[in-house]
Amino acid sequence: MAELKSTSSIAAHNAPRTIRSTRHAIASGETSTAALADSYYATIAAEDPKIHAWLALSRERATAQAHRIDDLAKSGDLANADTLPLAGVPIGIKDVLAMQGAPATAGSKILENYRPPYDATTVAKLAAAGAVLLGKLNCDEFAMGSSNENSAYGPVHNPCALDRVPGGSSGGSAAAVAANMAVATLGTDTGGSIRQPASFCGVVGLLPTYGRVSRYGLIAFASSLDRVGPFTHTVEDAAILLGVLAGPDPMDATSSGAAVPDYAAALQAPVKGLRIGIPDEYFGEGLDPEVRAAVEKTADALRAAGCTLHKVSLPHTRYAVATYYVLATAEASSNLARFDGVRYGLRAEDASTLSAMYRRTRDQGFGKEVKRRILLGTYVLSAGYYDAYYRKAQQVRTLLTRDFLQAFTHVDAILTPTAPTPAFRLGEKTDDPLAMYLADIYTVTANLAGICGISVPCGNSKEGLPIGAQILGKHFDEATVLRVAHAVEQAHRDGQAQR
């Protein structure tokens, strides 16, 4: 239990602020943005040596923005709550997103010196909404992993228990929020990388529908699966951030023009009458009994709040991990072909021919897991194997999507565990990539189907480790997912208060 003390000391150091309370404190003059940013940098200096969530700090940019916001606050321009919804809110960015003035390594040696000359659309939107961007967050190399142990810059430690992984690939983003080193952060989710670390670190992590949020400026892993989304302390903060991030972008042809509802307002609607699906396939073998109990308790709480519970079937679930690891690696092998030592980052110096330079750069620059995936992906796309693996996986992807479309004809949202276990120990799965892949069982299907979802804290193990509940929703129905998550959050808080 000694390890858990670190959490309380962190929490005491800097009590969690929400977007609303931060914005209010600044607009009302209770604190200056500059002083608030300083206090977050002080927390980072004190706590991050233990956690290692941050790869780079962008103090100059943060200070310039803080002064701009402080000037607006002084002149009363922030009095209207609709102006700059994120005015002064300190936010961190996963290192796979481009942010002008900071490196973007994607957790890889091959991009060690890469400094993008522009902002990703999501980063630009946060800045335009008044956010103070603190810096860049550690992650698995090219977002490939479930534990953050594949980062070329070293692992992140879970703030709730320092000998445990924070989850991955957005481990730094989840840990930074959990340790109060940021009010919110951006992560990315290709097969669970927002929801699973959120679950392991006891914070909220939102997976928007494919196309809801622009991917421009995201270093691509698997383009048909990648999403950008927020980590926050509360469901309301996730709703506010989605409102800022969502919408069409001329720089991303896959971004959708669908209207962006007022997500924060949608939380006010009661969940009474909503139909919640419970899929048998997500409660089978391999599910930790404490996780099962916490999610079942969550189902009971939703019933008590007036929802109706319904058994649903997602019969192709057992093929999901295999399908995901064929398609994600195929896309990765293609996306990562651009890192060749010519245009960005690392270049091997000792090569006498162009092809030797390519080979040596890629050999020196990529880590073991990334190489494994490039090999797998190249194999499944190669002539002779394409039909057996890649095409077959595409067909199964359609079946997995149909499973959800069918289920959503009679339920409004689906409740599952986010991950089969609470956070595991650092080093526990590093020698067994298959065991690591299999732990993605509950998250990869939503990416394959293109639907939205969220992980929200719903309990704790006996050891005090956080447990997350996952709520999955229809394409572009984040409003319902957020509403249900809000009810889960309230039930969990009430439960904690009673203890």
Ligand code: GLN
């Ligand atoms: N754990 C999954 C993988 O390693 C998902 C990663 C992600 O969502 N970026 O591919």
